[in-house]
Amino acid sequence: MTTFAFKNNENSDRLDKIILKFHPEYTRAQIQKWIKANQVCVNQQIINKTGYRISTNDLIEVTVTKREPLHATAQKLPLNIIYEDADVLVVNKPQGMVVHPSAGHPDGTLVNAILYHTQIQSKDAIRPGIVHRIDKDTSGLLMVAKSELAQESLSAQIKAKTNLRDYLAIVHNPFEEKEGTIEAPIGRDPNERKRQAVIATGKSAITHFQVQENFTKFALVKCRLETGRTHQIRVHLQYIGHPVAGDPLYGPRHTLSGAGQFLHAQTLGFRHPRTGQWLEFHVDPPQIFQTTLNNLRTNEKGNL
Numbered sequence: 001m002t003t004f005a006f007k008n009n010e011n012s013d014r015l016d017k018i019i020l021k022f023h024p025e026y027t028r029a030q031i032q033k034w035i036k037a038n039q040v041c042v043n044q045q046i047i048n049k050t051g052y053r054i055s056t057n058d059l060i061e062v063t064v065t066k067r068e069p070l071h072a073t074a075q076k077l078p079l080n081i082i083y084e085d086a087d088v089l090v091v092n093k094p095q096g097m098v099v100h101p102s103a104g105h106p107d108g109t110l111v112n113a114i115l116y117h118t119q120i121q122s123k124d125a126i127r128p129g130i131v132h133r134i135d136k137d138t139s140g141l142l143m144v145a146k147s148e149l150a151q152e153s154l155s156a157q158i159k160a161k162t163n164l165r166d167y168l169a170i171v172h173n174p175f176e177e178k179e180g181t182i183e184a185p186i187g188r189d190p191n192e193r194k195r196q197a198v199i200a201t202g203k204s205a206i207t208h209f210q211v212q213e214n215f216t217k218f219a220l221v222k223c224r225l226e227t228g229r230t231h232q233i234r235v236h237l238q239y240i241g242h243p244v245a246g247d248p249l250y251g252p253r254h255t256l257s258g259a260g261q262f263l264h265a266q267t268l269g270f271r272h273p274r275t276g277q278w279l280e281f282h283v284d285p286p287q288i289f290q291t292t293l294n295n296l297r298t299n300e301k302g303n304l
Contacts, residue, residue, distance in 0.1 A: 077113035087150040095139040137260025141268035153273030164269030170262035171242040174214035182236040
């Protein structure tokens with residue numbers, strides 16, 4: 001068991017909301033469980049009502065069960081390998097697979113599959129070899145470092161913005177322009193901890209886009225990442241009025257049927273950590289993406 005305590009310097013608000021403001025690393029659902037289980041005290045008195053109003057300068061103490069540290073273990077799972085040598089592994093991640101273990105996804109991840117397939121030199125027990133990630137419901141290319149040399153080199157290339165990451169997306173609403181650049185800072189949405197948002201206090205984020213095809217209500221667009229913020233493409237496209245189709249967080253409720261957002265990491269390029277040779281890989285979107293795109297094209301022809 002462990003206890004953390006803090007004094008509320010915010011205005012009066014619900015107990016669960018105040019704890020969430022000070023400790024956004026926890027979910028509101030988890031905080032409410034602690035309150036109902038008599039694990040939260042206000043001014044040394046147990047409070048078990050989530051809606052209890054907290055005043056400024058109230059002392060809040062939360063006692064929680066300490067989680068065991070996560071460790072990624074090897075699991076025999078399907079793995080679509082595009083390229084591999086002693087330093088680098090490039091895989092085509094399927095839609096629906098999480099990249100690395102977390103409290104909500106302790107196994108069945110891409111990392112579990114990679115560890116079964118190969119040995120990785122890494123000090124990170126939970127994200128061995130992972131130098132960048134793509135969302136669970138985004139498909140496509142991911143580079144993995146198998147050696148410490150590769151870990152340092154690939155991470156440095158991402159930081160220096162010298163690698164190549166192109167995505168395809170089916171989005172709502174046709175474009176008037178053919179291409180453009182979205183430069184807008186991204187940070188955690190102050191009103192919803194699971195979302196990111198364009199906010200003034202966010203980190204610099206830059207996405208370049210080229211429109212591939214326009215349809216009556218949708219468009220196919222290619223996006224190139226210059227930075228790599230959490231949910232960057234999804235947030236930026238929603239910000240300019242073109243949310244990714246099928247996106248449960250940033251898109252409209254009425255959208256294209258699928259298994260999540262229609263976003264695919266199509267092209268990946270980087271310099272090999274040992275040889276310096278430029279490597280570039282390209283994979284087509286999954287079948288559901290291609291079928292949906294073909295249906296949009298067919299419907300457009302029928303309307304001519």
